[in-house]
Structures are given as structure tokens and as C-alpha cells.
Amino acid sequence: MEGNAQTQDFSGYAGVDRQIVGAMWNPGRFYWVCVAVAGLGVLVGAVSWAWQIGVGLGVANITHPPMWGTYLINFVFWVGIAHSGTLISAILFLFRASWRTTISRASEAMTIFAVMIAGLFPLIHLGRVWVVYWILPYPNERNLWPNFQSPLVFDVIAISTYLTVSFLFWYTGMIPDLAAIRDRSTGLKNRIYGLLSLGWAGSEKSWKHYGTAYLFFAALATPLVISVHSVVSWDFALGITPGWHSTIFAPYFVAGAIHSGLAMVLLLLIPMRKIFHFENLLTLRVLEQIAKTIILTGLIVGYSYAVEHFLAWYSGDAAENDQFLFRMTGYYSWAFWFMIIGNAVVPIVLFFKRVRTCIPALFAVALIVQAGMWFERLVIIVGSQAHEYDPYSWGIYKYPSLIEWGIMIGSFSLFFFLFLLFAKFLPTISMTEVKEAIAHGESSGGGLHG
Amino acid sequence: MADRIAVIGSFAELRALVSAVEAFRREAIGIATVYSPFQSSEIREALGEPALGPGRFFTLAGGVTGILTGVFLAWYTAAQWRFIVGGKYPIPYVPTVIPAFEFFILLSIIFTLGGMLFLNRMPKKRLPKYYDGRFSQDRFGLVVYCADSDWGKISRMMTDLGAQEVLKVEE
Structure with missing residues (x-):
């Protein structure tokens, strides 16, 4: 087995630090090429947004009735991506799934960056971004508060709670590793990591309090993961638009979010293990476990698609029936069929071990799932708005303008750019957890991937 | 000469540290603190600490x-x-x-x-007096307070139990 054999290469606990910290200090030339490409993309996004602010929201191809276009698609897409990080960290921690050890830190970072990018889209779509404070929950000039019983306020609270909790979970988990880096470095690095590690010394009392806190973090973050995308789904489900007004939305959105998040974890980890030479840590077995979870989420998503269509037919509601017929045969039918094939059919190939253990195939499946999930949001958000009750008000959002493309490219580039910066300055793999797994392996014969 | 000294044993293996902790507890020698590069339930159990803190x-x-x-x-x-x-x-x-x-x-x-x-009294500006940078990497530390006259006995015990280094620090 690749995983079990190669974990022996560490030559003790110091070897773990040497490999992970070494990868941070000397990431190699290919890393800098990736940084440059992502940086260029960020620049494209920034210029596009600046252009939109200067000229006005008219530069985007959005018009009545699908008034949000790609901006809301991207918002929901990035919130969805944010899901698997905390899922891997918290839920798998509670289930004591050892394969999470080497991927939890990178997945948590993915969560934080994805939520930050998701948070940009309401601002981008706002047009006049300088009046952003108007949408914050605080009393208006007539001293009235926004209603805390509205799904939109739920959304603000849920997403900001998720960002705060994910960040604190990520940072707290990193404190012992930051102390290890502090103790390996000198000069300015020593001072910066010393400051970030908050004076951590790793006494048994510190570990006890840390362990208690981490356990509660995981236990509290788990229901939060489920709640956040449920709340996002209620932004839609509490409206009366055909295609949105459905009780299946919360579990359907949560499953979809985890599906896309897991695919993004693969898209990040596969290049990362190559760039940083982490093949002995991010083993094929770890990738295979993620692939198996994608099979599960893919089946749930496929089942949700079937149930959604069954409910539309069974309800006998003419508008609802027409909406789902429009999805299958209307203007966005190509996106609909891509969504079905990409999200529910393609992941089935992962049942074959040969596909699960072939890295290019895994990468390709993850890419298809990612595109499929983006199209799912297009079908749900834009498709439903384009074909509501009154035929007089039907309308099509044809394609994104150059500015919308620029902003979309910018958002993806910013995500990868932030991730690359994270990989350069912070440990992408939890050193303490790997050491713990090695120690556990010594005593029980299990270990990192046991 | 100080009345009380701290003896710091540095261990490379978790198993050796755990046996040392158990041995010191059996001998009713007070353990001041234990440093570890990672969280270990074996150390906690050897110290007789509960799983959850306050x-x-x-x-x-x-x-x-x-x-x-x-x-x-x-x-x-x-x-x-x-x-x-x-x-x-x-x-x-x-x-x-x-x-x-x-x-x-x-x-x-x-x-x-x-x-x-x-x-944990964090954030802390200074690290503890007996802390060694290797305790966050690949070494386990065991700190025991004793009278200066017991230094020989304690250091011999630590060495016999697998400590790779034993240091004496005056209070």
C-alpha cells in the first residue's frame, strides 16, 4: 500500500516538521508560475469590478426577470464550496476518520477563502458598493431594525457565523503548528510566528484545554455546516417562484454543497501533492476516500433531482410542472442535462477502483462535478426566474458580458491565489496531527492511514 | 545553593515518557509539567487527568x-x-x-x-522557563521539582527510564 509504506519515510517526528515546513520555505518554481497566473486573474477581476463601479451595473448582461445572473450563481457556488472544509474537519474528526488528518487544514483554508469570495458577490451585485452598510442588520434612520425573522437576515447571520467559526476553528487548530515553526525559525520569522502562536508551549495542561476546546469546536461546527446551506436554500424556498418553493431544498442544497466542496478538495489537493511533494502524506488512499464520499453525495444529489421532478409532477401545479418541463426542454436544457450527467451520472464511475486510484481520472471527475454544480445553480436560480407564472414576464438571461466573465475569472483566481499564499506562509498539513497519527501507529499498528 | 531545583528530562519516545510519568507517580514524586509536541491520551492517562477540562x-x-x-x-x-x-x-x-x-x-x-x-493564560509574551524549542518538534519534556539533595536520584531515575538528556535548573 502506497500510504502505509511511505509514512515510514519521515524518520521520526522531526521528519514531519522538516517536510512540511521545508515545503513552505522552498515551494519551487512551478509554485511561482501558479502565483503569477492566479495574480493576473485577480487583476482581471479587480479591473472588471472597477469598470462596473465606474460605468454602472448596466455593463452586466442582467435584466428583468433574471436580475442576478452569474453574480448569485457564483455566490451560491462559493458558499457551497465552503461546505466540505468544515465537514472534513469537524464531522470526520468526531467520527475519528484517520484519513482526514492530512487534508483537514487545507480543506478548512478552502472553506474560509470560499466564504470570503462568496461574501464579495452581494457587494459586486450591489452596484453602489460604497453604501454596503445599508444591508447590514442595524437600525435605520427611523430607528427600526431589519426584521430578524426574514430569510435574508438569516442568511447574513448564518454566513457571517460560518465565516467566524470556520476561521476560529482553523486558527485554533493551527496554534501548536505555528509554535513548532516558531521554534524552528530565527529573526523576523521567529517573531511573527511567535506572535501568531500566542505563546503556546505544549504542556499537558495546555493540551487538555486545547483538546476540550477542539472537541467542542467540532461538535458545534457540525450542525452549523448543515444549517448554513439550509439557510441559503431558504432564501429561495421561502419565495413562491416555481422551481424554488420546495421543502426538499435544504437537504438538497446541503448535499449539493458537500458534493461540490469535495470535488474542489480534490482539485486543490491533487496539484498540491505534486507541487509540494506531499505524495507520502496526501496518499492515494486519502484521495480514494474522498472519491468514495463523492459517490455518496452524487447519489444523494441524483436522488434529489428525481424527487424534485416527481414532486413537481405529483403536485398537479401547472406552473410548477411547466417550470420543470422548461428546465428539461427550454433554453437552459443544455445546462440541465450537463448538471444531471455531471453531478449524478459521472460520479458513478468512481465505483470502479481503477478510476478511483487513477489521479488524472479523479481530477477529471472532480472538474466535471464542479462544472455540473455551477450549472445546477444556473438552472435553479436563473432558470426559475426566467420562467415564472406569467408568460408576459418570461425572459432569458442569454450569456454573461465580458465584465461578468472578468469578475468570474477574478473570483476563481482570487480563490487559488489566496490558497497559494496560505500554502507559502502557513502549514498546509497539520504537523501535530500527523505526529499524533505516527505515535498512534507505533503503539497500535494503525497510524496515519490505518 | 537553592532549596528547590527543577529537573528537566528530555525524551525522544512517547512510550519512555509515559513510563517515566507512571514511575514518578508511583514514587509519589511531584511532576510539575509535561511537554509534548502533540496531544496524547497516553500522557493524560498516565497523569491521571480527566479527558475534558473546565x-x-x-x-x-x-x-x-x-x-x-x-x-x-x-x-x-x-x-x-x-x-x-x-x-x-x-x-x-x-x-x-x-x-x-x-x-x-x-x-x-x-x-x-x-x-x-x-x-492556558494565553496570549503569553514569554515562554516558560523550562521550555525547550524541541518540545514542539520531536522531544517530550518532563519537569520535576525536588530538593537539591535529590538531584542525583531523580536524574538517575530519568536516565534509567529513557531520558536522553537531563538538565538541572535552579529556581
């Missing part, structure tokens, strides 16, 4: 505060708007669940973190 009470306090905050905000904002609609409660209680839940999680987490920092 940090959980901070979590509970945060949770209760969070629920009350969420319920208050939802009720207060609904009451302030005075949307009186026939057949509906002026302050509906079902949607209160969401703000209450979100604030429950948020404040529980913030209190948990605050509790951990408080109990």
Missing part, C-alpha cells in the same frame, strides 16, 4: 448567552415593527429558531476559544 463550562455559558441573544433580537425587532396582520402572531416564535441557533453556535465558539485562552 473549558466546557465556558462553552455552556456561551451557548446560553447565544440563545438568549438570538431570541431577544428576533422578538425585539418583530415587536418594534408592529406588523399586526389578522390571524398571525405579532411575534411569531417559529422563525426565532434560526437566529437563536446561529447565535448559540457563534457565542459558544467564541466563549470556548476565550475559555481556552484564559485557562
Whole structure:
């Protein structure tokens, strides 16, 4: 087995630090090429947004009735991506799934960056971004508060709670590793990591309090993961638009979010293990476990698609029936069929071990799932708005303008750019957890991937 | 000559450290602290410490505060708007669940973190006197206080139990 054999290469606990910290200090030339490409993309996004602010929201191809276009698609897409990080960290921690050890830190970072990018889209779509404070929950000039019983306020609270909790979970988990880096470095690095590690010394009392806190973090973050995308789904489900007004939305959105998040974890980890030479840590077995979870989420998503269509037919509601017929045969039918094939059919190939253990195939499946999930949001958000009750008000959002493309490219580039910066300055793999797994392996014969 | 000294043993293996802790406890020699590069249930069990620390009470306090905050905000904002609609409660209680839940999680987490920092006396500007940078990497540290006259006995014990280095630090 690749995983079990190669974990022996560490030559003790110091070897773990040497490999992970070494990868941070000397990431190699290919890393800098990736940084440059992502940086260029960020620049494209920034210029596009600046252009939109200067000229006005008219530069985007959005018009009545699908008034949000790609901006809301991207918002929901990035919130969805944010899901698997905390899922891997918290839920798998509670289930004591050892394969999470080497991927939890990178997945948590993915969560934080994805939520930050998701948070940009309401601002981008706002047009006049300088009046952003108007949408914050605080009393208006007539001293009235926004209603805390509205799904939109739920959304603000849920997403900001998720960002705060994910960040604190990520940072707290990193404190012992930051102390290890502090103790390996000198000069300015020593001072910066010393400051970030908050004076951590790793006494048994510190570990006890840390362990208690981490356990509660995981236990509290788990229901939060489920709640956040449920709340996002209620932004839609509490409206009366055909295609949105459905009780299946919360579990359907949560499953979809985890599906896309897991695919993004693969898209990040596969290049990362190559760039940083982490093949002995991010083993094929770890990738295979993620692939198996994608099979599960893919089946749930496929089942949700079937149930959604069954409910539309069974309800006998003419508008609802027409909406789902429009999805299958209307203007966005190509996106609909891509969504079905990409999200529910393609992941089935992962049942074959040969596909699960072939890295290019895994990468390709993850890419298809990612595109499929983006199209799912297009079908749900834009498709439903384009074909509501009154035929007089039907309308099509044809394609994104150059500015919308620029902003979309910018958002993806910013995500990868932030991730690359994270990989350069912070440990992408939890050193303490790997050491713990090695120690556990010594005593029980299990270990990192046991 | 100091009345009391600290003896610091540095161990390369977890198993050796755990046996040393058990041996010192059997001999009723007070252990000041144990340093480890990672969390270990073996060390905790050898020290006879409970699995959970008092940090959980901070979590509970945060949770209760969070629920009350969420319920208050939802009720207060609904009451302030005075949307009186026939057949509906002026302050509906079902949607209160969401703000209450979100604030429950948020404040529980913030209190948990605050509790951990408080109990560990963090952030700290200086590292403990007996701390060695290797304790965060590949070494385990065992600190024992004793009278200067016991230094020979304690250091011999540590070496016999697998310590790779034994240091004496005067208080």
C-alpha cells in the first residue's frame, strides 16, 4: 500500500516538521508560475469590478426577470464550496476518520477563502458598493431594525457565523503548528510566528484545554455546516417562484454543497501533492476516500433531482410542472442535462477502483462535478426566474458580458491565489496531527492511514 | 545553593515518557509539567487527568448567552415593527429558531476559544522557563521539582527510564 509504506519515510517526528515546513520555505518554481497566473486573474477581476463601479451595473448582461445572473450563481457556488472544509474537519474528526488528518487544514483554508469570495458577490451585485452598510442588520434612520425573522437576515447571520467559526476553528487548530515553526525559525520569522502562536508551549495542561476546546469546536461546527446551506436554500424556498418553493431544498442544497466542496478538495489537493511533494502524506488512499464520499453525495444529489421532478409532477401545479418541463426542454436544457450527467451520472464511475486510484481520472471527475454544480445553480436560480407564472414576464438571461466573465475569472483566481499564499506562509498539513497519527501507529499498528 | 531545583528530562519516545510519568507517580514524586509536541491520551492517562477540562463550562455559558441573544433580537425587532396582520402572531416564535441557533453556535465558539485562552493564560509574551524549542518538534519534556539533595536520584531515575538528556535548573 502506497500510504502505509511511505509514512515510514519521515524518520521520526522531526521528519514531519522538516517536510512540511521545508515545503513552505522552498515551494519551487512551478509554485511561482501558479502565483503569477492566479495574480493576473485577480487583476482581471479587480479591473472588471472597477469598470462596473465606474460605468454602472448596466455593463452586466442582467435584466428583468433574471436580475442576478452569474453574480448569485457564483455566490451560491462559493458558499457551497465552503461546505466540505468544515465537514472534513469537524464531522470526520468526531467520527475519528484517520484519513482526514492530512487534508483537514487545507480543506478548512478552502472553506474560509470560499466564504470570503462568496461574501464579495452581494457587494459586486450591489452596484453602489460604497453604501454596503445599508444591508447590514442595524437600525435605520427611523430607528427600526431589519426584521430578524426574514430569510435574508438569516442568511447574513448564518454566513457571517460560518465565516467566524470556520476561521476560529482553523486558527485554533493551527496554534501548536505555528509554535513548532516558531521554534524552528530565527529573526523576523521567529517573531511573527511567535506572535501568531500566542505563546503556546505544549504542556499537558495546555493540551487538555486545547483538546476540550477542539472537541467542542467540532461538535458545534457540525450542525452549523448543515444549517448554513439550509439557510441559503431558504432564501429561495421561502419565495413562491416555481422551481424554488420546495421543502426538499435544504437537504438538497446541503448535499449539493458537500458534493461540490469535495470535488474542489480534490482539485486543490491533487496539484498540491505534486507541487509540494506531499505524495507520502496526501496518499492515494486519502484521495480514494474522498472519491468514495463523492459517490455518496452524487447519489444523494441524483436522488434529489428525481424527487424534485416527481414532486413537481405529483403536485398537479401547472406552473410548477411547466417550470420543470422548461428546465428539461427550454433554453437552459443544455445546462440541465450537463448538471444531471455531471453531478449524478459521472460520479458513478468512481465505483470502479481503477478510476478511483487513477489521479488524472479523479481530477477529471472532480472538474466535471464542479462544472455540473455551477450549472445546477444556473438552472435553479436563473432558470426559475426566467420562467415564472406569467408568460408576459418570461425572459432569458442569454450569456454573461465580458465584465461578468472578468469578475468570474477574478473570483476563481482570487480563490487559488489566496490558497497559494496560505500554502507559502502557513502549514498546509497539520504537523501535530500527523505526529499524533505516527505515535498512534507505533503503539497500535494503525497510524496515519490505518 | 537553592532549596528547590527543577529537573528537566528530555525524551525522544512517547512510550519512555509515559513510563517515566507512571514511575514518578508511583514514587509519589511531584511532576510539575509535561511537554509534548502533540496531544496524547497516553500522557493524560498516565497523569491521571480527566479527558475534558473546565473549558466546557465556558462553552455552556456561551451557548446560553447565544440563545438568549438570538431570541431577544428576533422578538425585539418583530415587536418594534408592529406588523399586526389578522390571524398571525405579532411575534411569531417559529422563525426565532434560526437566529437563536446561529447565535448559540457563534457565542459558544467564541466563549470556548476565550475559555481556552484564559485557562492556558494565553496570549503569553514569554515562554516558560523550562521550555525547550524541541518540545514542539520531536522531544517530550518532563519537569520535576525536588530538593537539591535529590538531584542525583531523580536524574538517575530519568536516565534509567529513557531520558536522553537531563538538565538541572535552579529556581
